Amino acid sequence: WEAKKENYKVLQSLIQSCKEQWDDKCVSLDLEGRWSRQNHLGLNVMEGLLARGMEEEKAKSETTKPYIQTWKRDENDKSTWIVSTFSVDGTTIRRKLTYAVGTWEEKYEGQSTLFGPSSSGGTVLTRRTFYVPEPDADMPRVAHVTVSQTPKGVEESRRYLKDDGRQMILRRSFWSEGSGE
Structure with missing residues (x-):
């Protein structure tokens, strides 16, 4: 072991350097601001809603509604985002979430467009947020990703x-419960 010890120390130092560079790249992704969905640019939005079990008329209606969010960086952790989602009026906040890197839970009550109706007392979603390289993105070529385990599948x-x-490009992928994928 003693003969190999120095090689492992060098490798450990290189890995630490790579991790620091990656972390710097992730926090350089600046999502700060007010973002609204451009309904005419959406691809397969209706198909995604239908895959979640939404009826066709309701799905068609949902694809034309405004979807507005503000993204604000957390003052204490530059990789964490505080996201406010607004009602159709564009001014009333209907949901405010903190997207911290790692696994976290979101409880919702009532009806959710993507997740369906909650159970009595609310439904808890397990979510995990992280960053990945994204070749389609502008520099720094990084994407902010959240994977959600929902009652209807994984998104x-x-x-x-x-x-x-x-x-801001939002690309949603959905695997329905029991789809085998």
């Missing part, structure tokens, strides 16, 4: 910037 929400940071 990945991947957000990244395009157009010199003027456009």
Whole structure:
């Protein structure tokens, strides 16, 4: 072991350096601001809602509604985002969540467009947030990802910037419960 010890120390130092560079890259992703969905640019939104069990008329209606969020970086942790989602009026906050890196839980009550109706007393979703390389993104080519275990299946929400940071892309992937994928 003694003969190999120095090699492992060098490797450990290199890994630490790579981790620091990755962390710097992740916190350089600047999602701060007010973002609204451009309904005419959405691809497969209706199909995604239908896959979650929504009826066709309701899904069609949902695809035309405004969807507005503000993203604000947490003052104490630069990799954490505080996200406010607004009602259709664009001014009333209907949900405020903290997206911290790691596994966390969200409890919701009532009806959710993506997750369906909650059970009595509310439904708890297990969510995990992290960053990944994203080749389609502007520099720093990083995406903010949240994977949610929902009553209807697993959803990945991947957000990244395009157009010199003027456009936030949200790419949702959904695997329904029992789909075998």
